Amino acid sequence: MKKVALFASGSGSNAQNIAEHFKASSKGKVNIILSNNSEAFVLERAVKLGIPTYIFTREIFYKTTEIVKVLRAAKTDFIVLAGFLWLVPDYLIRAFPNRIINIHPALLPKYGGKGMYGSKVHEAVIQNQERESGITIHYVNEQYDEGSVIFQARCIVKPDDTPESLAERVHQLEYDHYPKIIEKLLVQLDK
Numbered sequence: 001m002k003k004v005a006l007f008a009s010g011s012g013s014n015a016q017n018i019a020e021h022f023k024a025s026s027k028g029k030v031n032i033i034l035s036n037n038s039e040a041f042v043l044e045r046a047v048k049l050g051i052p053t054y055i056f057t058r059e060i061f062y063k064t065t066e067i068v069k070v071l072r073a074a075k076t077d078f079i080v081l082a083g084f085l086w087l088v089p090d091y092l093i094r095a096f097p098n099r100i101i102n103i104h105p106a107l108l109p110k111y112g113g114k115g116m117y118g119s120k121v122h123e124a125v126i127q128n129q130e131r132e133s134g135i136t137i138h139y140v141n142e143q144y145d146e147g148s149v150i151f152q153a154r155c156i157v158k159p160d161d162t163p164e165s166l167a168e169r170v171h172q173l174e175y176d177h178y179p180k181i182i183e184k185l186l187v188q189l190d191k
Contacts (some may be wrong), residue, residue, distance in 0.1 A: 001187040002028040002077040007084035012042025014082040019125035021179035100140040108136040112145030
């Protein structure tokens with residue numbers, strides 16, 4: 001069974017959805033949740049789910065390799081970003097090549113890059129009168145939202161959408177697809 005580490009910065013609804021999915025899976029389990037925000041609600045979710053946590057600072061993340069030690073101690077096979085907003089440093093990508101993925105709330109390459117997250121993405125999609133939006137699951141590289149695309153799912157943008165109403169449909173796509181894609185990738189690790 002593969003061990004998955006989740007990185008999250010905020011509420012953690014995606015992290016919880018993923019962790020609950022893997023409670024019923026023989027392919028993997030979430031063995032640690034890491035956060036750069038000691039106030040993040042994801043940490044409370046982790047306690048309720050019985051998952052160990054690790055909180056780190058910007059200095060630890062960017063100026064040391066402590067995170068790799070923590071992940072190796074937890075016997076981590078795969079890393080999933082679930083609402084984690086910092087750029088992943090090179091040393092971590094090298095330590096887990098093609099084993100770090102992220103989800104973005106738009107159809108990349110549109111509406112990606114630094115500063116494009118959450119409601120900012122949905123506002124831009126609506127402002128530009130796009131007819132569809134969705135999610136992109138991609139590998140993580142040294143640039144924001146530029147890693148190879150693994151999977152995309154689409155939803156329509158309605159003429160009367162607000163960033164909040166569009167976000168609801170996009171979140172549902174995240175909940176429906178992210179755990180399943182993670183599971184497929186875990187199966188492929190052994191091939």
